[in-house]
Amino acid sequence: MKLSFPRGITFKMTLLVLGGTAAVFTFVLAYSYIYSRKMMLAEAEESARNLTLSVARRIEQEFRAVAEVPPEEATFLDLTTWDKTSLLRLIRRMVQDHREIFGSSIAFEPFAFEPDKRFFAPYYYRSKKGIAFEQLGSKSYDYIRKDWYHVPKVLKAPVWSEPYFDEGGGGILMTTYSYPFFEKGQEGQDKKVRAIITADVSLDWLTKLVGSIRVGKSGYCFIVSDTGKIVTHPQRQLIMVESLFSLAEELHDPRFRTIGRAMIHKKSGFMEFGSTLSGEDSLLAFARIPTPGWSLGTVFPKRELLAKVTMLHQTTMLLATGGILLLLAVSLVISRSLTRPLVRMAQATARVAKGDLDLELNQSDIRRQDEVGLLAQHFKRMVAGLKERDRIRDTFGRYLTQEVVNRLLESKTGLKLGGESREISMIMSDLRGFTALTSNMPPEQVIAFLNRYLGKMVEILIDYRGIIDEIIGDGILAFFGAPESLEDHPGYAVACALTMQASMGEINARNEIDGWPHLDMGVAVNTGEVVVGNIGSEKRTKYGAVGSQVNFTGRIESFTVGGQVLISESTYSKLSDILDVRNVLNIEMKGVPGKVKLYDVRGIGEPYNVRLPERNDTPVPPSEKVYVQVYRLNQKIVTGTYSLGWFRLLSLSSGVLALDGEIKQWEDVRIELVNDQQEPIPGQSYAKVVSVKKVGDEYEAEVRFTSVSPEAYKVFRRATGTARKESA
């Protein structure tokens, strides 16, 4: 038996506790992480949106201020009369008065200002030396074809140009607000553009402003135009070169296309920014700058937004790990304290299984007040019980009824095994000629044959509360009235003997089916004073009976013939009024003075009511001549030669033989059948000579068969006309 527990309770319990706890922790942690993350993200989104909106508003104000200027100029031109000088003064003042305007022009339609001049576009702009002037328009710079002029002219509406690098103004980034100024007198789509008033805005301040906005530790702002072109960005190489859409292609990140379209089409938003551009997973908040139609984006690294959540999570993880370790220790201690006594008890059980009942249990286990203590106590009791049972079993052998055992165990005091003189009744039974019958059988068959018989007998004995003292081969010695006292032990004994005898019919029926020999049993019953007690040595003790009465029972038994129950005088005297006695034998017995009276019992009345079946075995003249050779036996050994003879009268259990040789009463004989050609028929049968008469030279012997061979049985049946009807 394996006594180590590599996957024992400690392992399982620890695993279960830790697994369960870890699962709970994981669930709680995951929930708290997800929830707090969601909360923080929501909070971050809110603040990101607000920040973005406020920056966008600030930028918007600047653009709006610029956008207010050209309409003022247009109104002025509409409402006043002016000439070239006042026009130039107006433009110059506009640049001078509005620090957010980099340069301004009023560009006229071809030949509209002076009929002979294709171009007329005075332009004032800021230079390092103060406000400078230039007349725009030349063969190489045809402003009519420039977007800042052409698009508002076609649209007849003000337009903010795409941002562009102005090489003329010192490589600054700018955008131009173009405001169409119409000829007088026309309305709607018919109105004719006379000039385009422009206000250039340097985006330097925008770049500086957006660059200066701190977004957490590593976040940043950027601006895209209404075509998604990057106007400002901390990565300067992207400015005016890439758009969100070209980035989508070049970085193979289609997300930027989605972002670009959202920033172009939506007023504001909040979305995933990914990590392809900023190097780490980020979020984007954006807001429209309405006047130029651009969009401000703010990029927040998630790591930073979630820093608090991450820290909280790490702390909780640490606590959880600590908790789990603590639990591990506790669960190990607890489960070890549980399993250690269990292991000890398992070892003890293994020893018990090996038959060692003299073991000591740990006293601390037994004294424990918990289930383990209970188990230890019960175990101790169990071992004690086993010990007791072993003692009893050793003493009584296997042939005690459960009832008797229980009774013995329960009434320890009433059971004295030391030895006492007591009156009991005994049964002794034996099969006639068994040894000879089975001498030619294979050993396995002998055992099967014997066990069929013994099994039935033991069953009957136990039913009648008999104690089996001994089984030797086919012989059984059993007694009634000890160790527990039994008031009517003679009655039980006789009834038991009769039942045993009666059951032989059934056994023989089965034997006949199997082709096994017919069996005859003799049973003797005797009552008398014997000594009962434990007989034997330390190693092997047996509860048994000794005394002359036991031997006497054996003697009686030797006088029985098959199918007979002989009881002694002493038994008979106790039951005479309920017994059905067929015959009384007066026998001389060796070592017993005088004649001994034996009673051939056929039945017992109330309360036992057992009766042997009436056997139709009155010998009759056989229907055919049955010849035999008869051998005389002494102590089961053949003595002398055989005599020849034949049956005058025959039944299945007895017969009257006419013999040519000498024979004596009570002698045992072996009978072998021969046919009328004097040839032997196989099979040997045995019989006891009950009486002998000498008629002339011949002896006439009455015999009772003790054992009949199957071959002989067949012949007897035929000759006596008791052959079984063969089933059709």
Added chain:
Amino acid sequence: MRKIGVIFCIILGVLLAAGVPADAALKEVSLIPQWLPQAQFAGYMVALEKGFYRDAGIDLNLLRGGPGKPPFEMLKSGRTTFCTGWLSTAIQKRATGTPLVNIAQIMQRSALILVARKNSGITRPEDLNGKSVGLWAGQFYLPPAVFFRKYNLHVKIIPNYSSMSLFLKGGVKAIAAMWYNEYHTLLNSGLNPDELTLFFFSDYGLNFPEDGLYCMEETFRTNPQVCSDFVKASLKGWLYAFDHKDEAIDIVMKWAKRANTGTNRAHQRWMLARMQDLILPDGDRAGLGKLKPRDYEFVGGVLLGLDLIKELPQFDVFYRGPR
């Protein structure tokens, strides 16, 4: 914006003045593309950078094209040995007295297209009727005009000069664009392909093959081998560019940055891919650089029909490229 021309002139001057010392073994020639450095001319930049011209014994001076530098004018005046240019324009030049010859037809298909927003209800040619359409002037005007005539469309033509702003800001309902250039600009201004209707003229039986390589007839007569070697090296450059797109784009970007065109790689990548579609339609490498008589007859016929030329030059006179 205003000084750009001046700067170009200066750069050009510097380049010309700093001309590489003559290598006796190498023929000194020059090429002017019809626009600023971009993947439209990737083949020539790659051939130069990879030494294909040098290997063919040619010392090429790749000039910077751009506004104010009409290639055929520069060819005629002898400021360049070779130029790129449109077939239709070249035929007109030849027919009106500039003795130039086509030494290779690089693009086999029209790249000029009309683009409209689907949500302005334009999905078929007839939907353009009565709509405002932004068109470039000059040679870019011809294919749309033929298209409108074929479908009898009366459109309001608005001149467009440079960018796509006119269309993006809603100034016109449709606009002419180069498939390899401005169309991608529209896509990268936030318009999705499925939001746009494209009219490829070649889909409507009006195929005007565009860029080809040209030189003066005199040049070809006196140096046929140099011309042929130049064409071979150029075509080799194109095939190399198509087979090594990343490397080709690196080269293009280098040239574009030097010219400060403010483009980006994504745009040049698109352009190079479209070049492949236009130069090797259906992957046909056998037809590489060849002018097909059918295309010549078609474009010539259109020009004759519009009375833009009086007489179509003989194909064999006009075309001296690979057969």
